[in-house]
Amino acid sequence: MRQVFDGAAPVTQALDDGPTLGIVNPARARDRFVLARVDPDPGLADLVDWHWVITWDLPPGVTFTQAVVPHPVGQVVAEHTGFLAYAMPAAAVDRRTLSGAGGVVGTKLRPGGYRALLGLDRPGERGAVGPALVLGPTADRTGAEAIAQARRGRPDDAVRTVTPLLLAAAESARTPRSTAALAALAEAFAAISDAVPGTTVAALAASLGTTPRSLQRLFADWVGVSPKWVLQRHRVHLAAELLGRDPALDLAGLAAAVGYYDQAHFTGDFLRAVGVAPGEYARTCAAALG
Incomplete structure (x- = not known):
């Protein structure tokens, strides 16, 4: 395992x-x-x-x-x-x-x-x-x-x-190249953590003073997934964290709060990442909290 x-x-x-x-x-x-x-x-x-x-x-x-x-x-x-x-x-x-x-x-x-x-x-x-x-x-x-x-x-x-x-x-x-790449990635991931709901890769790149293509290349070369993938994973992590603490949250409101424009898209991403739909996840968390 x-x-x-x-x-x-x-x-x-x-x-x-x-x-x-x-x-x-x-x-x-x-x-x-x-x-x-x-x-x-x-x-x-x-x-x-x-x-x-x-x-x-x-x-x-x-x-x-x-x-x-x-x-x-x-x-x-x-x-x-x-x-x-x-x-x-x-x-x-x-x-x-x-x-x-x-x-x-x-x-x-x-x-x-x-x-x-x-x-x-x-x-x-x-x-x-x-x-x-x-x-x-x-x-x-x-x-x-x-x-x-x-x-x-x-x-x-x-x-x-x-x-x-x-x-x-x-x-x-450590090399000069790796030091520069790690610094750029740290800035990008901090921006993702602070991003407002609905932030796109283009908006993220603009906030970092770079282009979407350069940002995608950085992620491909050093992380192995795209900035879009990371934005999506961050939203799912945050949604699961919030549901784990309060399983009674309204799912439509939660979807909007973490950056989704429709609940169906949120449900699909959550299901693919976590393995269960948000509603089922909330029920299991509620049972664990007693």
């Missing part, structure tokens, strides 16, 4: 404390695993969005499958099989089934960070998973130490354990 869990971060944050963009039905997950989010070292701020640390301890014979609507980024993850690098997922919904007891220590890269950190000449094949060789020969041992810290309830220590490997890899990987 793929290993991607997402959210948003202040310094260290638990699942109950803030936005859960991408986590499907977060209320259902709260008693199944513990998620902490940790800000990166300043030396990694251009490449790393945040670190996430997950631990779980389920009763014998009990399993739990968590679904995530992925963000358009790669990850590096310390897990029991080793330290792995994950490109942007290929599937619309990513799932991980948990059983027994365990932990993982993940690093969510910034848009374009997967290509930059791994020193690739393209964004990477969607769905690709392999050893995080860029972190060096001690990565698996260091990852195991980080997981042990996580399972002792010390997510900050877990992140501090893997940070030197990431800093060394980042220092070796």
Whole structure:
């Protein structure tokens, strides 16, 4: 199973404390695993969005499958099989089934960070998973130490354990070209997050002082999806987040609030990304909230 869990971060944050963009039905997950989010070292701020640390301890014979609507980024993850690098997922919904007891220590890269950190000449094949060789020969041992810290309830220590490997890899990987691309992408993604409902790629490009074609080329070369795809995914993430917090929201009003001109278009995009229609998603979230 793929290993991607997402959210948003202040310094260290638990699942109950803030936005859960991408986590499907977060209320259902709260008693199944513990998620902490940790800000990166300043030396990694251009490449790393945040670190996430997950631990779980389920009763014998009990399993739990968590679904995530992925963000358009790669990850590096310390897990029991080793330290792995994950490109942007290929599937619309990513799932991980948990059983027994365990932990993982993940690093969510910034848009374009997967290509930059791994020193690739393209964004990477969607769905690709392999050893995080860029972190060096001690990565698996260091990852195991980080997981042990996580399972002792010390997510900050877990992140501090893997940070030197990431800093060394980042220092070796940075180039003037990647630095410029990551800065441009950071500005573009910030603009997408702040965009008013109904923002088009042309309007986004104009706000960034570039052309739609140049923006599309930047995304194709470093992210692997189009600006239009990212705008759409952001709207779905936001809609799912709002429904997860208040399942009683009017769906037509929600569609308009996140940038859709008609509810049918919103329903189609939501269904393709999340796997269920907004109304069904709201019902499952309501049941989880009790």
